[in-house]
Amino acid sequence: MAPAGSDSLRLLRLEHAVARLLAEAEDVQAVRVPLLEAVGSTLGWDHAAIWAPQSDGNLACMASWVPAERPDLDAFEVRTRELRLGAGKGLPGRVWASCEPAWITDVARDPNFPRAEAAAGAGLHAALCFPVVGQDGAIAVVEVMSRSMQDPDPDLLATLESLGRQVGRFIEHRATEQAVRENEARLRATLEAALDAVITMDHEGKVVAFNPAAERTFGYSVESARGREMAELIVPPSLRERHRRGLARYLQTGEARILGRRIEITGMRADGTEFPVELTITRIDAPGPPVFTGHLRDITDRLEMIEELRASRARLVTAADDARRRLERDLHDGAQQRLVAMALDLRLAREQLSEGEAESGLALLTAVEAELGAATTELRELARGLHPAVLARYGLAAALKGLIGRAPFPVELRVDPAARFPEPVEAAAYFMAAEALTNSARYAAAGSAVIEIREEAQNLVVVVRDDGRGGADFSGGSGLIGLRDRVAALGGELQLHSPPGEGTRLEAKLPLRA
Numbered sequence: 367m368a369p370a371g372s373d374s375l376r377l378l379r380l381e382h383a384v385a386r387l388l389a390e391a392e393d394v395q396a397v398r399v400p401l402l403e404a405v406g407s408t409l410g411w412d413h414a415a416i417w418a419p420q421s422d423g424n425l426a427c428m429a430s431w432v433p434a435e436r437p438d439l440d441a442f443e444v445r446t447r448e449l450r451l452g453a454g455k456g457l458p459g460r461v462w463a464s465c466e467p468a469w470i471t472d473v474a475r476d477p478n479f480p481r482a483e484a485a486a487g488a489g490l491h492a493a494l495c496f497p498v499v500g501q502d503g504a505i506a507v508v509e510v511m512s513r514s515m516q517d518p519d520p521d522l523l524a525t526l527e528s529l530g531r532q533v534g535r536f537i538e539h540r541a542t543e544q545a546v547r548e549n550e551a552r553l554r555a556t557l558e559a560a561l562d563a564v565i566t567m568d569h570e571g572k573v574v575a576f577n578p579a580a581e582r583t584f585g586y587s588v589e590s591a592r593g594r595e596m597a598e599l600i601v602p603p604s605l606r607e608r609h610r611r612g613l614a615r616y617l618q619t620g621e622a623r624i625l626g627r628r629i630e631i632t633g634m635r636a637d638g639t640e641f642p643v644e645l646t647i648t649r650i651d652a653p654g655p656p657v658f659t660g661h662l663r664d665i666t667d668r669l670e671m672i673e674e675l676r677a678s679r680a681r682l683v684t685a686a687d688d689a690r691r692r693l694e695r696d697l698h699d700g701a702q703q704r705l706v707a708m709a710l711d712l713r714l715a716r717e718q719l720s721e722g723e724a725e726s727g728l729a730l731l732t733a734v735e736a737e738l739g740a741a742t743t744e745l746r747e748l749a750r751g752l753h754p755a756v757l758a759r760y761g762l763a764a765a766l767k768g769l770i771g772r773a774p775f776p777v778e779l780r781v782d783p784a785a786r787f788p789e790p791v792e793a794a795a796y797f798m799a800a801e802a803l804t805n806s807a808r809y810a811a812a813g814s815a816v817i818e819i820r821e822e823a824q825n826l827v828v829v830v831r832d833d834g835r836g837g838a839d840f841s842g843g844s845g846l847i848g849l850r851d852r853v854a855a856l857g858g859e860l861q862l863h864s865p866p867g868e869g870t871r872l873e874a875k876l877p878l879r880a
Contacts, residue, residue, distance in 0.1 A: 377525045380408040384529050388536045394544075401533065402431035402508070409522075411512040412436055413490060415446055416498075417458040418506040424450040425458050425507070442488040445481050456480050457495045458507045465504045467496040467527050469518035473511070485511070492516040496526040499534040506537075563662040567596045569655040571613055583664055585636030600662075602634045617656065625649060625658075633662065641666050708734050761785070762792045766817060769800055773815070774807050781819035787826055791876045794852050795819065795828045798860075801845050802830035802872050810834025810870060824878050825858070831871040838864040849874075 383404040391397040402414035415430040427446050432439045451459040456479055461468050470493045473479045474486050485491070492512040497504040508530065557564050557577040563584065566575035576591040584591075584600050591599060597606040616622055625647055633643040643662045650657045711734045718727035757765035763783040770777035787795075799817050806812035812834035820827050840846050840862060849872075853860040857877045864870040 374521075376408065377521065380405065380525065381529065383408055384532065388532065391536070392540075394537055394540045397536075398429035399431055402429060405508065405526075405529075406431050406510055407433070409510060409512075411492075411510045413439055413442065413488075413511040415509045416506055417451070417462070417509065419462075420450075422450075424452050425462055426450055428506070439488050439490075442481065442484045442490065445484040449480060451480070457493055458509050461495040461497050461507045462504055465497050465499060467494065467523045467530075469494045469523060471517055472515050489513045494518075494523065494526070496523070496530045497534075498530045498537065500538045505534055508533075561663075563664075564659060565591075565596065565600070565662065566650070566657060566659045568657055569617060571595050571597060571610065573599060574657070575659075580662070583635075583662065584633070600633050600635075602632050602640050605632065622649075630665065633664075642669055708737050711737070757792060757796055758789070762787060762795055762819065765792075765796050766799055766819075769796070769803065770817070773803050775812060776814045777803065778814070778816045780817065785819075785821075787878060790856055791826050791878060794856055794858075794874070794876055795826060797852065798828055798849050798872065798874055799830055801849050802832075802870075805838065805845065806830075806832040806834050806870065810836070810838070812869070821878070822875075825875040826878055828874045828876065829871065831869060833869045835866070836864045836868050836870055837866040838862060838870050846872075 384401065387397060387400055387404055391400070398416055402416060406412070406414035413430070413432055413436075415427045417425040418428045420426050427449070430443060430446060432443065449456075451462075453459055453463040457468060457470060457473075457476075460478065470476050470479065472491045473493050474482050474491065476482065479485070479493075485493075490511045490513055492515055493509060495507055495509045498506040498508060508526075557575075560577060560579050563580035563582075564575070564577040565573060565580050568574050573591050573594055573596050576586065576588040578588075580591070581587055586599065597609045601609050612623065616625075624645075628644060628646050631643060631645055632640050634640050642665050644665050646661045648659055648661075650659055711730055715727045715730040715734065718724075718730065756768055761783075763779075763781045763785070766779055766781065770779055786792075803815060803817075806815050810832055812832035815830065815832040818827075818829040838846070840850060846862065850860045853874050853876065858875050861873045862870070863873075
């Protein structure tokens, strides 16, 4: 291809071709080869390439153009594609470092042209290179080569330098647009995936954005919510005027009473039902009239859990008080009365012995001895109800063996006899088994039961099941509720499965580590 002259008309055609290309292009990647073709074909040169820095700091050829009639440049193309050039290395490296266009009349005579041998084999001689310049310097360089030896053309270099700035502005503009689109896509994805309701309101109090969580929480579709006044949409009637006054006050004075704070208020669903929500309102930092975003979370479950926790604590306190009073009563009515009676008998025996009534005195001492044994047994039973000594000394398996030995029906025990667990966990497991067996015997008319203890995922799992009549539930009495509270106090959970006529299964998971 014969080189065209560097006249004004040719330069105007080049400027027009590049300007039109940039005006019509949407994608930076897609514009590379057409840009190289526009420059190479308009100038009548034989090879064009665009070089850009890589993560290692070196330049690499990102795209190239060769006229259809020059298949003999394939070897030079391969060499260009595989080459990596540092700053100042080769023609692209020199232009990259200086951010100034450069011209070589014959690359074969240039000591700093690593592809000189490949260029000579392809019959290439002249080369020019100009930077693609952005706000912070060169972001790429364009290299064009010709098979003829051509002297530098200042007008052409000036034109290419100007085109390099245009291309640089185009690349940065498209990069900014792409970043904005990606940020918007991420924001949309974040809002759509958010578990909290996110509602955006303009300065007139109207909804401009309504994410899927808001749709689920309040019962409106985004289409029906957008454009409506938020006060009418999700604020209960009793709070609407307060909401409107607050918005008006902020718009007039800039005084913010709730912005940036977490508050608990009442929200309203589409069906008119009211429920507690946690609300945080922020103002979006953007030009124009104020826009506000509210993050709302339905806290019904949380408040119910708090209320249940308070009730559970109250039940634990009540249960402790009842147990203390029961212990006082049992001691007063049982062992204490026995001990008082024994003291009187011992005093009488001493008097009888001192008066020589040995036979009656010894008989009385014998009776006191028997009464002392009965009192000791009664105290042992009371202590077993508080915390069996065998549990602390020998562990859960031994304590459960003693428990099932007193059961009125056969009980199968499945537990590792050598395993030991934290004391609170063993106590909870023991009393759960004791309460379950008591209920099975007293209320379920069970004929047999099974107690199973196993470790599972850092939990001690305790299962007690019987073949009784079933139908048990947590509202049936204080025993099961007390067990649930005891298990919950350790961070565990208690499950009850008791369909009528199919027996009862009580399962607790007790954490073995805090």
